[in-house]
Amino acid sequence: MSLIRVSNLTFAYDGSYDPIFEKVSFHIDTDWKLGLTGRNGRGKTTFLQLLLGKYEYGGTISAQVDFDYFPFEVEDEEANTVDVVEGIVPDCLHWQLVRELTMLGMSEEALYRPFRSLSNGERTKVLLAALFLKEDRFLLIDEPTNHLDGKARKLVSDYLRSKSGFILVSHDRAFLDNCVDHMMSINKSGIDIRRGTFSDWWEDKKKQDQFELDENEKLRKEMKRLSEAAKRTSDWSHEVEKTKNGTRNSGSKVDKGYIGHKAAKMMKRSKSMEQRRQTAIDETAKLLKNIETSDSLKMLQLAYHQSRLVELDRVSVFYGEQPACEEVGFTIERGERVALAGPNGSGKSSVLKLICGEPIRYTGTFRKGSQLKVSYVPQDTSHLQGDLSDYAAAYGIDESLFKSILRKLDFSRTQFEKDMSAFSGGQKKKVLIARSLCENAHLHVWDEPLNFVDILSRMQIEELLLDYSPTLLFVEHDSEFGRRIATKVVEL
Template sequence: MSLISVNNLTFAYDGSYDNIFENVSFQIDTNWKLGFTGRNGRGKTTFLNLLLGKYEYSGQISSKVHFDYFPFEVADQSVTTIEVVEQVVPAYEYWRLAKELNELAVSEEVLYRPFGTLSSGERTKVLLAALFLKENNFLLIDEPTNHLDQHARQIVSDYLQRKKGFILVSHDRTFLDACIDHILSINKTNIEIQKGNFSTWYYNKQLQDSFETAENEKLVKNIKAMESAARRTARWSDTIEKRKSRNSDRDAGVKPDKGHIGAQAAKMMKRSLAVQKRKQDAIEEKSKLLKNIERADSLKIHPLSFHTDPLITFEDVSVRYGETPVFGNLTFDVKRGERIALQGRNGCGKSSVVKLICGFDVPFDGTMRIGSGLKISYVPQGTSGLSGTLDDYAAARSIDATLFKAILRKLDFARIQFEKRIEDYSDGQKKKVLIAASLCEEAHLYIWDEPLNYIDVISRMQIEDLLLTYKPTMLFVEHDNAFCENVATRIRIL
């Protein structure tokens, strides 16, 4: 066991508007299975790169272990997979590699295929197996579940349960719960570490948020009461001072006791100062609350009602690319009000179904019927090609820029982000741009292809609440098990 110590870490990108980290200090035990969570753009991947020594920073990061990053970048994907393993860990023992691959349900046969021919799941598993072969390393695992189907996620989850000594960045609640024992959370104003999994951390956060909200409400009432008391005291003091200045009592002809009146005035002044002091203390205490409460304002969507039902029908549809069959004899329909989750292993053709409906050039046989005049709002799987300003993007997509930015604000975009170009956003922020644009569009059918890749957990819950509230007709591909269970009215397995 050893420690990774972070002391007074401060970092900002060159030309950035604000610091990503400021005077951050904490310690990590290298035996921990550490989950890393936080809203998009808070600096999770940046912190991993700081551990790797990629950027200059103020403060100190000290450790006796070597850091390795997943995913390992493979420049030439035409080389065999075993050559890639040799790049990752030159001095490896084959029997150990075979053992790791067996635990990940990967055939040794893949080692002798070009790396570029492997599926997303196979690449993830091979690279994890190779990286865990290293001695005295601490693995930085950055979103391994993106593009992995649910079966592959379960295998990788079971594998990581048997490992230790890693930081895992993931926004899949089920996945995190299964394979971590500590949480590192980047909050709005600090970084905290807790023992437990994501669910225990989120439960504790809800308790803390509820406590701070209740305390804040009590302090607001106390401050109002003290302000009222201060006004009454000021009025009393002012009245006494006026009595002190009189030379006589016109009715009784008796001179006032100026000493007694002065004492009363002093007493009132002392009481007023005490009230002011308590009020200031209460205000200072109030200012310590609510700083880390995450805003998750309700979102809205604008679904249209379609005139016929079903909206889409597939009858014995088959898709093949050249000589390669993707799927065959697919029969299903999409009816009004349904939220259909398309599921299946990677490569089974889920994205081909989505693209076929959206009008992409996908060769197929069989019958596909789409209702006349059907309006579709589409969120693609990838974010490549996003560039320019938010205003440029809104104009190109013919959506209201003000509404578009208001939705992004609700998805935890700071106003300062609106000044940046989209290509400078994190992957999660880029994905939110696509989702926000879709929410701006009035449509009969919303088709989202892996919408939650890179999206933080709080935002995933916001989107869940939105879909359960407005109940739009949807067809979506998503591997987040919790999201599918909560949102889907029907699951169609390819």
């Protein structure tokens, strides 16, 4: 066991006036299985890059271990997988590598295939196995779940649970709960580390947030009461002071010393109340700094004139001569939220593209309602570039509504001035989701919409779908999202 000590860490990107981190201090035990969470753009990947020494920063980071980052860059993807692994871990023993791959549900045969031929999920498993073979390393694992189906996520999560000494960035709640023992959250004002799973951290956060909201309301009421009382006391003091120059009703002279003493006493009381009010103001300033706003989202969906929107009966979809999927059959009824499930490579995206009207060869019976309008969110975000206003205009959506949704998904106003190509992966996904929510459609089709999207935004999107009950067909490997949202599951 050793400690990674971070002291007064301060960092901002060149040309930015807003620091990502400002004088934050904490320590990390190298035996921890540490989950890392935070809204998109808060600096999760940036923090990992700082640990790796990629940027100059203020403060100090001290550690007695070396760091390795996942995903590891593979220079020659044409090489056999075993050669790629030996390039990462030159002194690894073959039996140890086979053992690690077996734990991840992969056969030894995969080692003798070109790395390029492996699926994204297989690549994830191979690189994780290789990195955990290194000794005296603290691993920085950045969003490993984005290319994993449900079964693979469970295998990788169980694998990580058997290990220690890593930071894991993931937005999959069930995945985190299964394999971490500490949580680190990058908040609006600093970094917080707590023992436990994501669910433990989330319950603690909700309790802390509610305590601060209640305390803030109590202090505000006290401030108002003290302000009104101080004003009354001050007014009384001035009125009493005025009587020093008058006479009593009986005609006798007033006791100026007594009245002056009484006025001074009232004024002192007034000042005491003002000091207490200022103390309350100072206390409120310490609260609510890390309350995350998650305003309710809105969406548009047109009513369709028929109850059935889509029907597939023994449909096989082809790419070239090879079937992407075979004998698929299901229906989409109005108001259903249909989850299309199955392992990677089972043809889920192909079915979605067919329903969205792409020219894909198929056999079997495929019926889609006449004049059915579909809003599609693809997996790929690489095409996003240019200005958000131009993007809204190109899709014919209301720009103010579009940007309002992005604001609620934690976009700052400065993001609106940037080119979309500079957005993080999660921010690009939010652009696609916000556009879809603004489109006039009868059916929304979303293909892995939550890749890279932070957990709080996922929860907002869940609440939106539960509130509006749109007709939705989606592929999503976040098991918690599927459990809450799907009214029907179609397994390929």
